[in-house]
Amino acid sequence: MNRFSYFFWLAAVYVATTTLNIHAAEQPNIVIIMSDDMGFSDLGCYGGEIQTPNLDSLAAGGVRFTQFYNTARCCPTRASLLTGLYPHQAGIGHMMEDLGKPGYTGNLNANCRTIAQVLQPAGYRSYAAGKWHVTRNITPDGNRSNWPLQRGFDRFYGMLSGAGSFYDPFTLCRDNRLISPFADPDYKPATYYFTDAISDHAVRFIGDHQRDHAQQPLFLYVTYTAAHWPMHALPEDIAMYKGKYDHGYAAIRQERLAKGAKLGLFDADQGLAPQAGNWEQVKNKEREIACMEVYAAMVDRMDQGIGKIIAELKRTGRFENTLIFFLQDNGGCAEPMGRNLAAGRDDGPRQDKPTRPLIAADVLPDRLVPQTRDGFPVRQGPNVIPGPADTYIGYGEGWANVSNTPFREYKHWVHEGGISTPLIAHWPQGFNAKGELRKKPAHLIDLMATCVDYSGAKYPSEATPLEGRSLRGALSGKPIEREAIYWEHEGNRAVRVGDWKLVAMHARPWELYDLSKDRTEKNDLSKIEAAKVREMSAMYDAWAARANVAPWPANPNTGNKKGGNKKGGAKKQ
Structure with a gap:
C-alpha cells in the first residue's frame, strides 16, 4: 500500500468510525x-388523589396523551x-391458552418480533423487569422459546405468568430459571415485596449496563x-391513605371529574x-x-420505585437522552376475585396462630397460594381486609368505576373505560414540550414503530408488517395518519375513525358515538347514523378477516363462551 492509499484508507476508517459514534450518540x-x-384517572397528573409525584414530574417535564389506547x-x-401488531396477529387474541386458531395460540408466533429483537441489531442491549405474560409455557422444564431471553432481552427478572402474590410471586424467573424469592442468593431484601423487586432489578440493570456496556444504548421494559x-400492600403505604376513601365511590368520582377537567384531560x-354501586347499600x-x-x-409504592429508576438514570448520566413512556395495560378491573365466599377459604380475620405446615424456602409457589410460607391459610370473602400476604382479593366494581372516571365499563370491554390509558412521554434531549397535552388518538401498537424510528433500527422484512405508526409527529402535536384503530376481545369489538367510534359488547348490536361530544358513551347514534354504522362495520369485518380475529368463542369447546363478566366471576389474569 503506497502512502496516498494508506492515508485515503485511514481517512475512510475515521469517517466511518466517526459516523458510527455520532449515530450511537444520537440513539x-x-x-x-x-x-x-x-384506570384512566388514578394518577395525580390524570386527575387522581393518589400520590404519584414521580410520574407527575415526568408529565410536567414532557407530554400527556388524553386519548391513548390499549387492548x-x-x-x-x-x-x-x-x-x-394487533394481538391476534401476534398469536395472543385472548389469553394463555391454545384455542386451535392462528390468532389464539397463547404464544407469540414465529412471524412477529419483539422490540428487543428489532433493536438488538441497532446496537441496543435490552432488559425486562416485571410481568411477561406472553407465553403459555411456564414450567421449569418446558419450552422456553417465548421466554424473554429467547425474545431478544439480555436480562430478565420477573413473573412469566399473569398474577400472583406480591409477597411470594408465582412463576418468578431470573433470566431463564424459575426461582423462589426466599431462596435467591442474588436478592435478599428484609421484606420481599414484588413491586420493590421489580424496581430494584430495573435499577440494577441500568447500573450494570453503565458499568459493562456504557457505549451502547439500552432498552428497558418495566x-x-x-x-x-x-390487593397486597405494605403497612406503611396503606397508612398514608387512611380516611381518604371514607365518603365512598361517588364523592371520589366527582373530585376526579373536577380535577381532570381542570387539567384539560376531559x-x-x-x-x-x-355510577356502579350504591355506597349506602x-x-x-x-x-x-x-x-x-x-x-x-x-x-404509591410503584411510583416510589419509578422514582428510583429515574434517580439511577440520572446517576449514570443517561436521563437527558432517555425516552421514557408510561402507560397502563387496561382499565380498572371489576373482576370479583376473592370478594365472595369461596370453598376451602377462610373468611374474616387472620387466625391467632399458624394451622398448616411450613413451606420450605426453595419450594416454588402455586398460582393461587393456599397458605403463606409460615403456615397461615389464605383468606377470601366479604369480611377479609386486604393488604397482608394471607389475603387474596380484588377491589371490586365500585372502585373500578372510580378508577375509570369518567368513562364507561372496565377491563375486558372495549368501551372507553376498558381501553383508555394515560400515556406520559418524557425525553429532555428529544423534545422541548413541558407539561403539554396531546389530544389526538393513538394506540400502543405505535410504540414499536416509535422505537424503530428513533433508534434507527430496521424492522425485518420477513416479519409481519407493523400496524402502528411512529409517535414522532404526535409528540409535537401533529395527528397520526391512519385509516382507523381496531379492537376485539372476547367478542367485545370496536373501530374508531376520527371522532367516530363503533363499539359493541359480545353478542350485542353495534353502538355508535361521536367521541368529540360524548366520550362517556351515553348517547348512542346508531339508529340515526345507520349509513355510518354500515360503513364502519364493513371496515371492522375487513380488518377482522386479515388480522386473524375469529368469532367468539374462538373455540366453543374451551368454555370461553362469553365476554368478560364483571358480576359473574371472570377470574382470568
Whole structure:
C-alpha cells in the first residue's frame, strides 16, 4: 500500500468510525414502564388523589396523551406493545391458552418480533423487569422459546405468568430459571415485596449496563403487577391513605371529574358514565374502604420505585437522552376475585396462630397460594381486609368505576373505560414540550414503530408488517395518519375513525358515538347514523378477516363462551 492509499484508507476508517459514534450518540435510551389493571384517572397528573409525584414530574417535564389506547386485557396488550401488531396477529387474541386458531395460540408466533429483537441489531442491549405474560409455557422444564431471553432481552427478572402474590410471586424467573424469592442468593431484601423487586432489578440493570456496556444504548421494559389483584400492600403505604376513601365511590368520582377537567384531560360538561354501586347499600364499609386504601398504596409504592429508576438514570448520566413512556395495560378491573365466599377459604380475620405446615424456602409457589410460607391459610370473602400476604382479593366494581372516571365499563370491554390509558412521554434531549397535552388518538401498537424510528433500527422484512405508526409527529402535536384503530376481545369489538367510534359488547348490536361530544358513551347514534354504522362495520369485518380475529368463542369447546363478566366471576389474569 503506497502512502496516498494508506492515508485515503485511514481517512475512510475515521469517517466511518466517526459516523458510527455520532449515530450511537444520537440513539436514545428507551424505557417503557407499564402498570397493571389501573384506570384512566388514578394518577395525580390524570386527575387522581393518589400520590404519584414521580410520574407527575415526568408529565410536567414532557407530554400527556388524553386519548391513548390499549387492548382491554393484560396479555393481549403485552403482545401488541412488544410487537407493534394487533394481538391476534401476534398469536395472543385472548389469553394463555391454545384455542386451535392462528390468532389464539397463547404464544407469540414465529412471524412477529419483539422490540428487543428489532433493536438488538441497532446496537441496543435490552432488559425486562416485571410481568411477561406472553407465553403459555411456564414450567421449569418446558419450552422456553417465548421466554424473554429467547425474545431478544439480555436480562430478565420477573413473573412469566399473569398474577400472583406480591409477597411470594408465582412463576418468578431470573433470566431463564424459575426461582423462589426466599431462596435467591442474588436478592435478599428484609421484606420481599414484588413491586420493590421489580424496581430494584430495573435499577440494577441500568447500573450494570453503565458499568459493562456504557457505549451502547439500552432498552428497558418495566412491567409492574401493581395494581392487579391480589390487593397486597405494605403497612406503611396503606397508612398514608387512611380516611381518604371514607365518603365512598361517588364523592371520589366527582373530585376526579373536577380535577381532570381542570387539567384539560376531559370535558366536565360531558359528565360521568353511570355510577356502579350504591355506597349506602354497602354492608361492610370498613372492608370496602380498605380495598381502595390498599389499591392506592400499591400505586404509591410503584411510583416510589419509578422514582428510583429515574434517580439511577440520572446517576449514570443517561436521563437527558432517555425516552421514557408510561402507560397502563387496561382499565380498572371489576373482576370479583376473592370478594365472595369461596370453598376451602377462610373468611374474616387472620387466625391467632399458624394451622398448616411450613413451606420450605426453595419450594416454588402455586398460582393461587393456599397458605403463606409460615403456615397461615389464605383468606377470601366479604369480611377479609386486604393488604397482608394471607389475603387474596380484588377491589371490586365500585372502585373500578372510580378508577375509570369518567368513562364507561372496565377491563375486558372495549368501551372507553376498558381501553383508555394515560400515556406520559418524557425525553429532555428529544423534545422541548413541558407539561403539554396531546389530544389526538393513538394506540400502543405505535410504540414499536416509535422505537424503530428513533433508534434507527430496521424492522425485518420477513416479519409481519407493523400496524402502528411512529409517535414522532404526535409528540409535537401533529395527528397520526391512519385509516382507523381496531379492537376485539372476547367478542367485545370496536373501530374508531376520527371522532367516530363503533363499539359493541359480545353478542350485542353495534353502538355508535361521536367521541368529540360524548366520550362517556351515553348517547348512542346508531339508529340515526345507520349509513355510518354500515360503513364502519364493513371496515371492522375487513380488518377482522386479515388480522386473524375469529368469532367468539374462538373455540366453543374451551368454555370461553362469553365476554368478560364483571358480576359473574371472570377470574382470568
